[in-house]
Amino acid sequence: MSRESNAPAKRRWYHNIADAYRVTQSSFPWMKWALAALFVVIFGGSLAWGIASGHWIYIPMLGLMLATLAMLVLLSMYTRRASYMQIEGQVGASAAVMQQIKGWNVEQEPVGVNPRTQDMVFRAVGRPGVVLVVEGPVTRTKRIVGDEERKLRRILPNVDIHKIYVGQGEGQTRLGKLESSMRKLPKKLTKAEVAAISKRLSSLGAMKLPIPKGIDPYKARPNRKGLRGK
Structure with a gap:
C-alpha cells in the first residue's frame, strides 16, 4: 500500500462546522430547530422580497449568504458554551x-x-x-x-x-x-x-502534575481560514 493511501484526509472547513454542530447539539438539543428556523426566516423573507420586487435572483442569493452567516454566528456562540458545560467540574x-x-x-x-x-x-x-x-x-x-x-x-x-x-x-x-x-x-x-x-x-517553576485536556472550546469552532477551505 502506498504512503499516500495511509495519509490522513485533509481537514476541510465543513469538518470544523460538523464538529461544532455535534458538540453544541449534545448540550443544546434545540439547536437544530433554531438553526432551521433562522434559515427559513432569513432566506424565506429574502425570497419573498425578491419575487415581490422583481429581483428574484439577486435578493434570494444575498439572503442565502446572510442566513448562512447568521447560522454560523449562532453556532459558534453556543459551541463555546457547550464546550465549557462538558468540561466543567473536571480537574484542570x-x-x-x-x-x-x-x-x-x-x-x-x-x-x-x-x-x-x-x-x-x-x-x-x-x-x-x-x-x-x-x-x-x-x-x-x-x-x-x-x-x-x-x-x-x-x-x-x-x-x-x-x-x-x-x-x-x-x-x-x-x-x-x-x-x-x-x-x-x-x-x-x-x-x-x-x-x-x-x-x-x-524561574519559580510549577508543580509538574498532569492536567486533563478535556475539550478545547475552540477546536470545534469554525474559523475564517477553514471557511476559505485552507
Missing part, C-alpha cells in the same frame, strides 16, 4: 480555558495543589497583574492560595494579585464566565512589564 478545566484567552501568559501546570482533595491553583500574568485561578471551595483552599500569594508578594510587592475561584458554589465563578471575569479586570501594566514579570515567575 480552568487551565484549559485560560490557555485560550489572548493577552495572558498562563502556567500550564498548577502552582499549588492539594493531592487529597485535588484542589488546584493556576497562575496567569496579564496587564491587570497576576491572577490566581483556584479550583476548589473558597474555605478549603485558603491555605494553598495563601501560600502562593505570600510567595508572590515577596517577589512582586508592587503588582496587583487577583483571585478567582472557579466552581458552582457560593463565592465561585462558573467556568463559562472565567474568561469574561479575567477580561474585566482593570489593566495597569504595559506589555513589556507583563513579559518581564512572566519571565521572572517562570
